[in-house]
Amino acid sequence: MMKKYLKDLLSLIYPNVCYNCDIALVEGEDKxxxxxxxxxxxxxYHETDPNPLIQIAAGNEKVKGAFCYMKxxxxxxxxxxxxxLKYKGNDTIGLLLGEWFAKYIEREISSLELDGIIAVPLHKAKRRKRGYNQSEVIAKGIQNVTGLKIFRDALIRTKNVSTQTKKGKVERWQNVDPLYxxxxxxxxxxxxxxxxxxxxTTGATISxxxxxxVGSGVDxxxxxxxxxxK
Ligand SMILES: [Zn+2]
Known part of the structure:
Protein backbone atom coordinates (compact mmCIF):
# COMPACT_ATOMS: atom_id res chain seq x y z
CA MET A 1 0.00 0.00 0.00
CA MET A 2 2.73 2.38 1.07
CA LYS A 3 4.70 1.25 -1.94
CA LYS A 4 1.87 2.07 -4.32
CA TYR A 5 1.32 5.44 -2.67
CA LEU A 6 5.00 6.26 -3.05
CA LYS A 7 4.96 5.12 -6.65
CA ASP A 8 1.97 7.33 -7.47
CA LEU A 9 3.57 10.24 -5.70
CA LEU A 10 6.84 9.72 -7.51
CA SER A 11 5.12 9.58 -10.89
CA LEU A 12 3.59 12.99 -10.12
CA ILE A 13 6.97 14.46 -9.38
CA TYR A 14 8.89 12.46 -11.96
CA PRO A 15 6.54 11.52 -14.79
CA ASN A 16 7.46 8.50 -16.90
CA VAL A 17 9.70 9.69 -19.64
CA CYS A 18 10.89 8.12 -22.87
CA TYR A 19 14.12 6.17 -22.33
CA ASN A 20 15.47 7.55 -25.54
CA CYS A 21 14.51 11.23 -25.72
CA ASP A 22 13.37 11.99 -22.15
CA ILE A 23 10.06 13.58 -23.11
CA ALA A 24 7.08 12.70 -20.91
CA LEU A 25 5.17 9.63 -22.07
CA VAL A 26 1.46 9.82 -22.75
CA GLU A 27 -1.28 7.25 -22.23
CA GLY A 28 -0.63 4.13 -24.28
CA GLU A 29 3.13 4.63 -24.51
CA ASP A 30 5.41 2.30 -22.57
CA LYS A 31 9.08 3.14 -21.92
CA TYR A 45 18.76 -8.08 -42.36
CA HIS A 46 16.45 -11.01 -43.00
CA GLU A 47 15.54 -9.43 -46.32
CA THR A 48 19.10 -8.36 -47.12
CA ASP A 49 21.22 -10.47 -49.43
CA PRO A 50 23.73 -11.47 -48.24
CA ASN A 51 22.48 -11.29 -44.67
CA PRO A 52 25.42 -9.87 -42.66
CA LEU A 53 24.61 -12.05 -39.66
CA ILE A 54 24.59 -15.28 -41.63
CA GLN A 55 28.11 -14.43 -42.73
CA ILE A 56 29.42 -14.56 -39.15
CA ALA A 57 28.27 -18.16 -38.97
CA ALA A 58 30.02 -19.05 -42.20
CA GLY A 59 31.01 -22.66 -42.10
CA ASN A 60 28.13 -23.70 -39.89
CA GLU A 61 25.69 -25.01 -42.45
CA LYS A 62 22.95 -25.60 -39.86
CA VAL A 63 22.58 -21.85 -39.39
CA LYS A 64 19.85 -21.16 -41.91
CA GLY A 65 18.81 -17.61 -41.16
CA ALA A 66 19.31 -14.61 -38.93
CA PHE A 67 17.13 -11.82 -37.60
CA CYS A 68 18.20 -8.61 -35.96
CA TYR A 69 15.88 -5.92 -34.65
CA MET A 70 18.01 -2.76 -34.57
CA LYS A 71 21.32 -1.39 -35.73
CA LEU A 85 18.43 -4.22 -19.42
CA LYS A 86 21.96 -5.38 -18.69
CA TYR A 87 23.31 -2.96 -16.14
CA LYS A 88 20.31 -1.28 -14.47
CA GLY A 89 18.35 -4.36 -13.50
CA ASN A 90 15.53 -3.31 -15.81
CA ASP A 91 14.22 -6.64 -17.06
CA THR A 92 10.87 -5.12 -18.06
CA ILE A 93 12.57 -3.41 -20.96
CA GLY A 94 13.96 -6.79 -22.07
CA LEU A 95 10.51 -8.27 -22.14
CA LEU A 96 9.23 -5.34 -24.20
CA LEU A 97 12.17 -5.54 -26.60
CA GLY A 98 11.45 -9.24 -27.09
CA GLU A 99 7.80 -8.52 -27.79
CA TRP A 100 8.52 -5.68 -30.22
CA PHE A 101 11.16 -7.77 -31.99
CA ALA A 102 8.78 -10.72 -32.30
CA LYS A 103 6.10 -8.49 -33.83
CA TYR A 104 8.68 -7.15 -36.28
CA ILE A 105 9.55 -10.65 -37.55
CA GLU A 106 6.27 -12.41 -36.74
CA ARG A 107 5.41 -13.33 -40.33
CA GLU A 108 8.86 -14.79 -41.06
CA ILE A 109 9.01 -16.61 -37.74
CA SER A 110 5.64 -18.27 -38.16
CA SER A 111 6.48 -19.47 -41.68
CA LEU A 112 9.57 -21.27 -40.31
CA GLU A 113 7.51 -23.54 -38.04
CA LEU A 114 10.15 -23.53 -35.34
CA ASP A 115 10.19 -25.97 -32.45
CA GLY A 116 11.32 -23.40 -29.94
CA ILE A 117 13.70 -20.78 -28.64
CA ILE A 118 17.05 -21.16 -26.92
CA ALA A 119 18.63 -18.17 -25.16
CA VAL A 120 22.41 -17.94 -25.20
CA PRO A 121 23.19 -18.76 -21.55
CA LEU A 122 25.24 -16.79 -19.06
CA HIS A 123 27.65 -18.47 -16.72
CA LYS A 124 25.77 -19.21 -13.49
CA ALA A 125 27.94 -16.81 -11.45
CA LYS A 126 27.20 -13.96 -13.83
CA ARG A 127 23.53 -14.80 -13.92
CA ARG A 128 23.39 -14.80 -10.14
CA LYS A 129 25.05 -11.41 -10.03
CA ARG A 130 22.69 -9.86 -12.58
CA GLY A 131 19.63 -11.68 -11.26
CA TYR A 132 18.56 -12.86 -14.71
CA ASN A 133 19.88 -13.74 -18.13
CA GLN A 134 19.02 -10.82 -20.41
CA SER A 135 18.74 -13.08 -23.47
CA GLU A 136 16.27 -15.29 -21.63
CA VAL A 137 14.14 -12.25 -20.79
CA ILE A 138 14.12 -11.30 -24.47
CA ALA A 139 13.19 -14.90 -25.33
CA LYS A 140 10.28 -14.66 -22.89
CA GLY A 141 9.06 -11.54 -24.71
CA ILE A 142 9.26 -13.41 -28.02
CA GLN A 143 7.33 -16.25 -26.47
CA ASN A 144 4.59 -13.84 -25.33
CA VAL A 145 3.94 -12.95 -28.98
CA THR A 146 4.66 -16.21 -30.82
CA GLY A 147 3.70 -18.82 -28.24
CA LEU A 148 6.94 -20.68 -29.00
CA LYS A 149 8.36 -23.04 -26.41
CA ILE A 150 11.59 -22.02 -24.66
CA PHE A 151 14.13 -24.79 -24.17
CA ARG A 152 15.36 -23.77 -20.73
CA ASP A 153 18.57 -25.17 -19.32
CA ALA A 154 19.26 -27.26 -22.44
CA LEU A 155 22.45 -25.29 -23.01
CA ILE A 156 24.82 -24.01 -20.33
CA ARG A 157 27.88 -21.81 -20.27
CA THR A 158 30.75 -23.60 -18.61
CA LYS A 159 33.17 -20.71 -18.14
CA ASN A 160 32.94 -17.18 -16.87
CA VAL A 161 35.24 -15.42 -19.31
CA SER A 162 34.65 -12.58 -21.71
CA THR A 163 34.37 -13.62 -25.34
CA GLN A 164 34.97 -10.03 -26.43
CA THR A 165 38.28 -9.36 -24.76
CA LYS A 166 39.69 -12.85 -24.91
CA LYS A 167 38.28 -13.89 -28.23
CA GLY A 168 41.34 -15.72 -29.50
CA LYS A 169 41.77 -17.56 -26.25
CA VAL A 170 38.12 -18.50 -26.04
CA GLU A 171 38.11 -19.87 -29.55
CA ARG A 172 41.04 -22.07 -28.69
CA TRP A 173 39.22 -23.26 -25.59
CA GLN A 174 36.10 -24.01 -27.57
CA ASN A 175 38.07 -26.56 -29.52
CA VAL A 176 39.64 -28.37 -26.61
CA ASP A 177 37.31 -27.44 -23.77
CA PRO A 178 34.00 -25.92 -24.96
CA LEU A 179 32.59 -22.71 -23.55
CA TYR A 180 29.02 -23.89 -24.14
CA THR A 201 29.16 -7.89 -32.15
CA THR A 202 31.99 -10.12 -33.32
CA GLY A 203 29.64 -13.07 -33.53
CA ALA A 204 32.03 -15.24 -31.51
CA THR A 205 29.56 -15.88 -28.68
CA ILE A 206 26.55 -16.91 -30.70
CA SER A 207 28.67 -18.93 -33.14
CA VAL A 214 24.83 -28.58 -33.75
CA GLY A 215 27.22 -30.96 -32.03
CA SER A 216 24.27 -32.20 -29.99
CA GLY A 217 21.98 -32.81 -32.92
CA VAL A 218 20.00 -29.60 -33.38
CA ASP A 219 18.81 -29.65 -36.96
CA LYS A 230 27.25 -5.49 -38.43
ZN1 LIG B 1 11.23 9.35 -27.30
Missing part, protein backbone atom coordinates in the same frame (compact mmCIF):
# COMPACT_ATOMS: atom_id res chain seq x y z
CA UNK A 32 9.48 4.65 -25.39
CA UNK A 33 7.50 7.44 -27.02
CA UNK A 34 5.75 6.74 -30.28
CA UNK A 35 8.04 9.04 -32.20
CA UNK A 36 11.21 7.25 -31.05
CA UNK A 37 9.51 3.90 -31.61
CA UNK A 38 8.81 4.84 -35.24
CA UNK A 39 12.43 5.93 -35.62
CA UNK A 40 13.95 2.65 -34.40
CA UNK A 41 16.91 1.88 -36.70
CA UNK A 42 15.45 -1.42 -37.98
CA UNK A 43 17.96 -3.64 -39.77
CA UNK A 44 15.85 -5.59 -42.23
CA UNK A 72 23.66 -0.83 -32.83
CA UNK A 73 24.97 2.73 -32.90
CA UNK A 74 27.02 4.34 -30.17
CA UNK A 75 24.67 6.38 -27.94
CA UNK A 76 21.81 5.11 -30.11
CA UNK A 77 18.46 3.86 -28.91
CA UNK A 78 19.42 0.16 -28.95
CA UNK A 79 22.47 0.86 -26.79
CA UNK A 80 20.40 2.87 -24.30
CA UNK A 81 17.72 0.21 -23.97
CA UNK A 82 20.18 -2.68 -23.71
CA UNK A 83 22.17 -0.78 -21.11
CA UNK A 84 18.99 -0.50 -19.00
CA UNK A 181 27.71 -27.31 -23.40
CA UNK A 182 24.40 -29.01 -24.10
CA UNK A 183 23.16 -30.73 -20.96
CA UNK A 184 19.81 -31.92 -22.25
CA UNK A 185 20.33 -33.54 -25.64
CA UNK A 186 17.00 -35.32 -25.74
CA UNK A 187 14.91 -32.19 -25.72
CA UNK A 188 16.65 -30.51 -28.65
CA UNK A 189 17.78 -33.29 -30.98
CA UNK A 190 16.40 -32.85 -34.50
CA UNK A 191 14.80 -29.52 -33.60
CA UNK A 192 14.55 -26.17 -35.42
CA UNK A 193 15.44 -23.44 -32.99
CA UNK A 194 15.70 -19.68 -32.74
CA UNK A 195 18.91 -18.91 -30.87
CA UNK A 196 18.64 -15.58 -29.07
CA UNK A 197 21.39 -13.27 -27.91
CA UNK A 198 20.93 -9.65 -26.86
CA UNK A 199 23.70 -8.20 -29.03
CA UNK A 200 25.84 -9.66 -31.79
CA UNK A 208 30.14 -20.95 -30.28
CA UNK A 209 26.71 -21.54 -28.78
CA UNK A 210 25.49 -22.66 -32.23
CA UNK A 211 28.40 -25.05 -32.59
CA UNK A 212 27.55 -26.70 -29.29
CA UNK A 213 23.92 -27.10 -30.39
CA UNK A 220 18.34 -25.99 -37.91
CA UNK A 221 19.38 -22.78 -36.20
CA UNK A 222 18.18 -19.23 -36.77
CA UNK A 223 20.01 -16.41 -35.04
CA UNK A 224 18.02 -13.66 -33.40
CA UNK A 225 19.32 -10.56 -31.65
CA UNK A 226 18.05 -7.18 -30.54
CA UNK A 227 21.01 -5.28 -31.93
CA UNK A 228 24.08 -5.73 -34.04
CA UNK A 229 26.81 -3.46 -35.26
Missing amino acids: ICLRCFRDFPLTN FNKEGVAQKLLHE QVVDNDSIIGKKVLLIDDVI MAAEAL EIYFGCIASG
Whole structure:
Protein backbone atom coordinates (compact mmCIF):
# COMPACT_ATOMS: atom_id res chain seq x y z
CA MET A 1 0.00 0.00 0.00
CA MET A 2 2.73 2.38 1.07
CA LYS A 3 4.70 1.25 -1.94
CA LYS A 4 1.87 2.07 -4.32
CA TYR A 5 1.32 5.44 -2.67
CA LEU A 6 5.00 6.26 -3.05
CA LYS A 7 4.96 5.12 -6.65
CA ASP A 8 1.97 7.33 -7.47
CA LEU A 9 3.57 10.24 -5.70
CA LEU A 10 6.84 9.72 -7.51
CA SER A 11 5.12 9.58 -10.89
CA LEU A 12 3.59 12.99 -10.12
CA ILE A 13 6.97 14.46 -9.38
CA TYR A 14 8.89 12.46 -11.96
CA PRO A 15 6.54 11.52 -14.79
CA ASN A 16 7.46 8.50 -16.90
CA VAL A 17 9.70 9.69 -19.64
CA CYS A 18 10.89 8.12 -22.87
CA TYR A 19 14.12 6.17 -22.33
CA ASN A 20 15.47 7.55 -25.54
CA CYS A 21 14.51 11.23 -25.72
CA ASP A 22 13.37 11.99 -22.15
CA ILE A 23 10.06 13.58 -23.11
CA ALA A 24 7.08 12.70 -20.91
CA LEU A 25 5.17 9.63 -22.07
CA VAL A 26 1.46 9.82 -22.75
CA GLU A 27 -1.28 7.25 -22.23
CA GLY A 28 -0.63 4.13 -24.28
CA GLU A 29 3.13 4.63 -24.51
CA ASP A 30 5.41 2.30 -22.57
CA LYS A 31 9.08 3.14 -21.92
CA ILE A 32 9.48 4.65 -25.39
CA CYS A 33 7.50 7.44 -27.02
CA LEU A 34 5.75 6.74 -30.28
CA ARG A 35 8.04 9.04 -32.20
CA CYS A 36 11.21 7.25 -31.05
CA PHE A 37 9.51 3.90 -31.61
CA ARG A 38 8.81 4.84 -35.24
CA ASP A 39 12.43 5.93 -35.62
CA PHE A 40 13.95 2.65 -34.40
CA PRO A 41 16.91 1.88 -36.70
CA LEU A 42 15.45 -1.42 -37.98
CA THR A 43 17.96 -3.64 -39.77
CA ASN A 44 15.85 -5.59 -42.23
CA TYR A 45 18.76 -8.08 -42.36
CA HIS A 46 16.45 -11.01 -43.00
CA GLU A 47 15.54 -9.43 -46.32
CA THR A 48 19.10 -8.36 -47.12
CA ASP A 49 21.22 -10.47 -49.43
CA PRO A 50 23.73 -11.47 -48.24
CA ASN A 51 22.48 -11.29 -44.67
CA PRO A 52 25.42 -9.87 -42.66
CA LEU A 53 24.61 -12.05 -39.66
CA ILE A 54 24.59 -15.28 -41.63
CA GLN A 55 28.11 -14.43 -42.73
CA ILE A 56 29.42 -14.56 -39.15
CA ALA A 57 28.27 -18.16 -38.97
CA ALA A 58 30.02 -19.05 -42.20
CA GLY A 59 31.01 -22.66 -42.10
CA ASN A 60 28.13 -23.70 -39.89
CA GLU A 61 25.69 -25.01 -42.45
CA LYS A 62 22.95 -25.60 -39.86
CA VAL A 63 22.58 -21.85 -39.39
CA LYS A 64 19.85 -21.16 -41.91
CA GLY A 65 18.81 -17.61 -41.16
CA ALA A 66 19.31 -14.61 -38.93
CA PHE A 67 17.13 -11.82 -37.60
CA CYS A 68 18.20 -8.61 -35.96
CA TYR A 69 15.88 -5.92 -34.65
CA MET A 70 18.01 -2.76 -34.57
CA LYS A 71 21.32 -1.39 -35.73
CA PHE A 72 23.66 -0.83 -32.83
CA ASN A 73 24.97 2.73 -32.90
CA LYS A 74 27.02 4.34 -30.17
CA GLU A 75 24.67 6.38 -27.94
CA GLY A 76 21.81 5.11 -30.11
CA VAL A 77 18.46 3.86 -28.91
CA ALA A 78 19.42 0.16 -28.95
CA GLN A 79 22.47 0.86 -26.79
CA LYS A 80 20.40 2.87 -24.30
CA LEU A 81 17.72 0.21 -23.97
CA LEU A 82 20.18 -2.68 -23.71
CA HIS A 83 22.17 -0.78 -21.11
CA GLU A 84 18.99 -0.50 -19.00
CA LEU A 85 18.43 -4.22 -19.42
CA LYS A 86 21.96 -5.38 -18.69
CA TYR A 87 23.31 -2.96 -16.14
CA LYS A 88 20.31 -1.28 -14.47
CA GLY A 89 18.35 -4.36 -13.50
CA ASN A 90 15.53 -3.31 -15.81
CA ASP A 91 14.22 -6.64 -17.06
CA THR A 92 10.87 -5.12 -18.06
CA ILE A 93 12.57 -3.41 -20.96
CA GLY A 94 13.96 -6.79 -22.07
CA LEU A 95 10.51 -8.27 -22.14
CA LEU A 96 9.23 -5.34 -24.20
CA LEU A 97 12.17 -5.54 -26.60
CA GLY A 98 11.45 -9.24 -27.09
CA GLU A 99 7.80 -8.52 -27.79
CA TRP A 100 8.52 -5.68 -30.22
CA PHE A 101 11.16 -7.77 -31.99
CA ALA A 102 8.78 -10.72 -32.30
CA LYS A 103 6.10 -8.49 -33.83
CA TYR A 104 8.68 -7.15 -36.28
CA ILE A 105 9.55 -10.65 -37.55
CA GLU A 106 6.27 -12.41 -36.74
CA ARG A 107 5.41 -13.33 -40.33
CA GLU A 108 8.86 -14.79 -41.06
CA ILE A 109 9.01 -16.61 -37.74
CA SER A 110 5.64 -18.27 -38.16
CA SER A 111 6.48 -19.47 -41.68
CA LEU A 112 9.57 -21.27 -40.31
CA GLU A 113 7.51 -23.54 -38.04
CA LEU A 114 10.15 -23.53 -35.34
CA ASP A 115 10.19 -25.97 -32.45
CA GLY A 116 11.32 -23.40 -29.94
CA ILE A 117 13.70 -20.78 -28.64
CA ILE A 118 17.05 -21.16 -26.92
CA ALA A 119 18.63 -18.17 -25.16
CA VAL A 120 22.41 -17.94 -25.20
CA PRO A 121 23.19 -18.76 -21.55
CA LEU A 122 25.24 -16.79 -19.06
CA HIS A 123 27.65 -18.47 -16.72
CA LYS A 124 25.77 -19.21 -13.49
CA ALA A 125 27.94 -16.81 -11.45
CA LYS A 126 27.20 -13.96 -13.83
CA ARG A 127 23.53 -14.80 -13.92
CA ARG A 128 23.39 -14.80 -10.14
CA LYS A 129 25.05 -11.41 -10.03
CA ARG A 130 22.69 -9.86 -12.58
CA GLY A 131 19.63 -11.68 -11.26
CA TYR A 132 18.56 -12.86 -14.71
CA ASN A 133 19.88 -13.74 -18.13
CA GLN A 134 19.02 -10.82 -20.41
CA SER A 135 18.74 -13.08 -23.47
CA GLU A 136 16.27 -15.29 -21.63
CA VAL A 137 14.14 -12.25 -20.79
CA ILE A 138 14.12 -11.30 -24.47
CA ALA A 139 13.19 -14.90 -25.33
CA LYS A 140 10.28 -14.66 -22.89
CA GLY A 141 9.06 -11.54 -24.71
CA ILE A 142 9.26 -13.41 -28.02
CA GLN A 143 7.33 -16.25 -26.47
CA ASN A 144 4.59 -13.84 -25.33
CA VAL A 145 3.94 -12.95 -28.98
CA THR A 146 4.66 -16.21 -30.82
CA GLY A 147 3.70 -18.82 -28.24
CA LEU A 148 6.94 -20.68 -29.00
CA LYS A 149 8.36 -23.04 -26.41
CA ILE A 150 11.59 -22.02 -24.66
CA PHE A 151 14.13 -24.79 -24.17
CA ARG A 152 15.36 -23.77 -20.73
CA ASP A 153 18.57 -25.17 -19.32
CA ALA A 154 19.26 -27.26 -22.44
CA LEU A 155 22.45 -25.29 -23.01
CA ILE A 156 24.82 -24.01 -20.33
CA ARG A 157 27.88 -21.81 -20.27
CA THR A 158 30.75 -23.60 -18.61
CA LYS A 159 33.17 -20.71 -18.14
CA ASN A 160 32.94 -17.18 -16.87
CA VAL A 161 35.24 -15.42 -19.31
CA SER A 162 34.65 -12.58 -21.71
CA THR A 163 34.37 -13.62 -25.34
CA GLN A 164 34.97 -10.03 -26.43
CA THR A 165 38.28 -9.36 -24.76
CA LYS A 166 39.69 -12.85 -24.91
CA LYS A 167 38.28 -13.89 -28.23
CA GLY A 168 41.34 -15.72 -29.50
CA LYS A 169 41.77 -17.56 -26.25
CA VAL A 170 38.12 -18.50 -26.04
CA GLU A 171 38.11 -19.87 -29.55
CA ARG A 172 41.04 -22.07 -28.69
CA TRP A 173 39.22 -23.26 -25.59
CA GLN A 174 36.10 -24.01 -27.57
CA ASN A 175 38.07 -26.56 -29.52
CA VAL A 176 39.64 -28.37 -26.61
CA ASP A 177 37.31 -27.44 -23.77
CA PRO A 178 34.00 -25.92 -24.96
CA LEU A 179 32.59 -22.71 -23.55
CA TYR A 180 29.02 -23.89 -24.14
CA GLN A 181 27.71 -27.31 -23.40
CA VAL A 182 24.40 -29.01 -24.10
CA VAL A 183 23.16 -30.73 -20.96
CA ASP A 184 19.81 -31.92 -22.25
CA ASN A 185 20.33 -33.54 -25.64
CA ASP A 186 17.00 -35.32 -25.74
CA SER A 187 14.91 -32.19 -25.72
CA ILE A 188 16.65 -30.51 -28.65
CA ILE A 189 17.78 -33.29 -30.98
CA GLY A 190 16.40 -32.85 -34.50
CA LYS A 191 14.80 -29.52 -33.60
CA LYS A 192 14.55 -26.17 -35.42
CA VAL A 193 15.44 -23.44 -32.99
CA LEU A 194 15.70 -19.68 -32.74
CA LEU A 195 18.91 -18.91 -30.87
CA ILE A 196 18.64 -15.58 -29.07
CA ASP A 197 21.39 -13.27 -27.91
CA ASP A 198 20.93 -9.65 -26.86
CA VAL A 199 23.70 -8.20 -29.03
CA ILE A 200 25.84 -9.66 -31.79
CA THR A 201 29.16 -7.89 -32.15
CA THR A 202 31.99 -10.12 -33.32
CA GLY A 203 29.64 -13.07 -33.53
CA ALA A 204 32.03 -15.24 -31.51
CA THR A 205 29.56 -15.88 -28.68
CA ILE A 206 26.55 -16.91 -30.70
CA SER A 207 28.67 -18.93 -33.14
CA MET A 208 30.14 -20.95 -30.28
CA ALA A 209 26.71 -21.54 -28.78
CA ALA A 210 25.49 -22.66 -32.23
CA GLU A 211 28.40 -25.05 -32.59
CA ALA A 212 27.55 -26.70 -29.29
CA LEU A 213 23.92 -27.10 -30.39
CA VAL A 214 24.83 -28.58 -33.75
CA GLY A 215 27.22 -30.96 -32.03
CA SER A 216 24.27 -32.20 -29.99
CA GLY A 217 21.98 -32.81 -32.92
CA VAL A 218 20.00 -29.60 -33.38
CA ASP A 219 18.81 -29.65 -36.96
CA GLU A 220 18.34 -25.99 -37.91
CA ILE A 221 19.38 -22.78 -36.20
CA TYR A 222 18.18 -19.23 -36.77
CA PHE A 223 20.01 -16.41 -35.04
CA GLY A 224 18.02 -13.66 -33.40
CA CYS A 225 19.32 -10.56 -31.65
CA ILE A 226 18.05 -7.18 -30.54
CA ALA A 227 21.01 -5.28 -31.93
CA SER A 228 24.08 -5.73 -34.04
CA GLY A 229 26.81 -3.46 -35.26
CA LYS A 230 27.25 -5.49 -38.43
ZN1 LIG B 1 11.23 9.35 -27.30
